[in-house]
Amino acid sequence: MDTTVTKLANKVLEAVPGTPEHAIAKQLETGKPIEQRPTAAPAHKPVEDEIMRNTIRAKAPGLDTPHPPDPDAHPLQFRDLHTADASAAPMLSGSTPGSTRYQREQLLPAAAGDGMEMRVDGHQATVTLGKTGVSFLTVTSDGLPAVPFSEMLSAEVLPPIRGVWRLPGTRLHRMVIWTFRRSPQNAACWHPRQLLLETAAENVLQEWLQRINAAIVQQARRQVALPAGLPQRLLVFVNPFGGSRRAQQIWETTVRPVFDKASIKSRAVETEHGGHARALLISMPAEELAGYDGVVAIGGDGLFHEIINGLLELRSVTSGTSLDQHQWAELQQHLEETAAADAAAAAAAAVQTAVEGGQPPQQHGGEQQVQEAAQAKSSMFGVPGCARHSQPQIVHHRTGSIAASMRVGHIPAGSTDAVACTLNGTRSAFTAAMHIALGDGCPLDVLRVDTASGEHAFATCMVSYGFMGDVMAESESYRWLGPMRYDVIGAKMLAANRSYRVRISYLPAEPDQIAAAGKVLRLAVWRTSVTVPDAYPRLYRLSCRRGKWVHLEGEMAGVMLVVMPCRSEKSQQGVARYGHRSDGLIHLVMVKKCSRLQYLRFLLTLSSTGLAAGEHGFFTVVPAVAVHVEPVGLRESHWNADGELLPNNHITAEVHRGVIEVFARGVEVH
Missing domain, CATH: 2.30.29.30 (Pleckstrin-homology domain (PH domain)/Phosphotyrosine-binding domain (PTB))
Incomplete structure (x- = not known):
């Protein structure tokens, strides 16, 4: 008997004595017939x-x-x-x-x-x-x-x-x-x-x-409530510098094999700097953009944020507003009255200072100062309903319609990956890739933020001022520390215990809207992710509501505008415990000036149970649909919109319900 056959039989079978496989191996080795057993x-x-x-x-x-x-x-x-x-x-x-x-x-x-x-x-x-x-x-x-x-x-x-x-x-x-x-x-x-x-x-x-x-x-x-069904061709952005710098490895070893098994063609683009993905999408010809069924971000939440902003720049939503003109006019009138009062107080203070200094006040100088100051303040409101924002942007109709049909996917490879944790319930890159390859789809709310200097940005997770904004601003110079920089700078900001004086105006959500969202949230399973296209308009409009704006002013340690639950390893229940990715609500969190111990308790609440609506002593959580924030103190913080620092601290934010379609089906539970 050829030894090669014997070795092959032993290697393939590795038979256990007493089994038919062992008998077959014995026959191959000896060449003798064996007793046939039933x-x-x-x-x-x-x-x-x-x-x-x-x-x-x-x-x-x-x-x-x-x-x-x-x-x-x-x-x-x-x-x-x-x-x-x-x-x-x-x-x-x-x-x-x-x-x-x-x-x-x-x-x-x-x-x-x-x-x-x-x-x-x-x-x-x-x-x-x-x-x-x-x-x-x-x-x-x-x-x-x-x-x-x-x-x-x-x-x-x-x-x-x-x-x-x-x-x-x-x-x-x-x-x-x-x-x-x-x-x-x-x-x-x-x-x-x-x-x-x-x-x-x-x-x-x-x-x-x-x-x-x-x-x-x-x-x-x-x-999938889209004619495209399964994706056939995807544009993939890979950020090699985000998080633990493993995005390229995740693409090669995990994501691309999944796409290959699903027969999905893809074009991978490695980002070279911040804003690269956004700029490429905005400058892409309509014919080229139409060749893709979706856009995928392999990186942190910042890259996902870039892609969302790039796609929305191509759509008419960048110039639109979901609130009616009556509500914006009400806010505009209040801000003008406040600006006039501030200008009058400033003029009176200037006159008093001049008198105390032995200088005669100028004739009619107070009225002139009031008018100049009021005009200067009114030009900084950043309200979308103002004249400066009423001019619609010219957007190519075909490009805008193509961008509106794009689904967006996120493969987690960042520091916190709150987007992936909220959409899929895990930071697993394989899970996110499977949701994309299977063609899962569900709507996602987007928060539009307008600044007083005329810029606008879009956020899907959170926009924060005060503690969270300071952490983001300070950590930019410590990027070499990786994800650890947020813990280090967070401890530093907690020790500093800063607070900032701000004026806040918000339009509270109607009780029926909150109740409807609560019914969805209590289900808390993937079946709530089913997309029903005609169940609500793509832009959530409030023209049928006549809610009253609420105005307040005070020293705040932090202000947060939370759009989605924002789950992560640091906050497994989510920042907004009863938030939803498509409920049309902003969860406005206002933390008053407090002690270091109190703010530490607030951070522990974030990480353990999340925040629920209501008064909680030194902090308040209010469901709203639009918010205006204006710093009034001598010292200002920074606005952090999904990891991007805004250039101006006078902002107005409103939510657009389900304006983006993402590759996800929601968090599955046992």
Whole structure:
């Protein structure tokens, strides 16, 4: 007997004594026939299945060990099965965490006789190709969970191999289904999963391949309220400098393989400086922009913020306002009266100073100073309803419509990744890539911020003044520290215990709007993410409301305008505990001047339970739809809009409900 054959048999089989595989290996080695023993029925072979499972585990130690809670411990990616032999098939536990919801689904056969005997990940099973997915009936007690088409990337035929388990010498034709499984620690965190199907019937496998891939496309078109369905071509921005500087590695090892399995073509652009992605989108010709189905950010929240601003610059929303002119006129009148009063007080103080200094006051000088000061102040309001903001920007109609149809995805590779945590419930790059490849979509609120100097910006997470603004401004010169800079500068700002005098005007949300948002939030599952296009207008308008502006003034340690829950590892419940990514609300947080210990308690509340609406002693949380903030003290802080410092501290902000579509389905729970 050729020694090469013997070595090959021992290597492939690694048989356990007493099993049929051991007998086959013995026959190959000695060349002598062996006694034929009756083979038990498949329903009575749990021992053999367990031996097979143990053999595979011995070859691939750690295969069935749970993934670490931190998805960044090592990149998660699909295994290459093209060169795998039959004995190296991946074995996955049938009791996949989080699969019970799909086991309850009714996966009815598409036609009679669709049940086929196959090997699935090393298990003998009856596989049924149903109307909504693929189900499995195994002889073992644990079984395999059904997989719906909505959770498959694609199916692919692998090179055939020689069967060695039951039918030695038989050619086994193989097909792999690329999908995922849910983490036992966090149902929202997904891990790669390959379902390997093996059968001797080549024609059946080819037919199933075509039907599965066609069903994946049709299922995506039914679920996504967009004509595009699954993305075909994506523009990917990679920030190599953000966070831990692993964005390029994440793109190469995790994201691009997922896109390849889903047959998604992509163009990757490595950003060279801040604002690069925004500038490229704004300057891109309409014909080139129309060639993409979406834009993906691989980096931190700042890169996502850049892309949102770039796309909205191309749309008419940059010149529009969601409030009616009556409400803006009311705010404008109040600000003008306040400015006139401030100017009169300043003029009176100037006259008093001149008299005390022995200088005669100028004739009619007080009235002139009042008028000049009032005019100067009125030109700095930054109110979108003012004359200076009423001139619409000229935007190319086709470019704007193309930008409006773009979905945006975020692959987390930054310091906090609040966007990914809020949209997906995890910082896992693989999970975010799967949501994009599967074509998931849901709306996202955007906060428009107008400054007194005429600039505007858009934010999806938070706009903050005071403590948070100071931390961002101070940390810019400590970027070499990486994510640690926020903790270091945060401790420094806490010790400084600064406060700033501001005037705040806000338009509170109506009670019925808050109640409606609360009903959605209490569900807190992925089903709330279903997009119903006609359920609300794309720009959330308040013309039917006649709410009254609320005005206040005082010393504030911090002011925060929170748009989405802003979940992160530092605040797992979210900054706004009952916030939602598309409820049309601004959660206005006002922290009064307080002691260091009190502000530390406030920060601990942020990180532990999040903030709920109401009075909480030294801080208040108010649901609003528009906010105007004007510093009035000698000392000013900085406005931080999603990690970008605004050039002017006089701002007016309003929320646009669901104006951006993102690749996500919401946070999944067990």
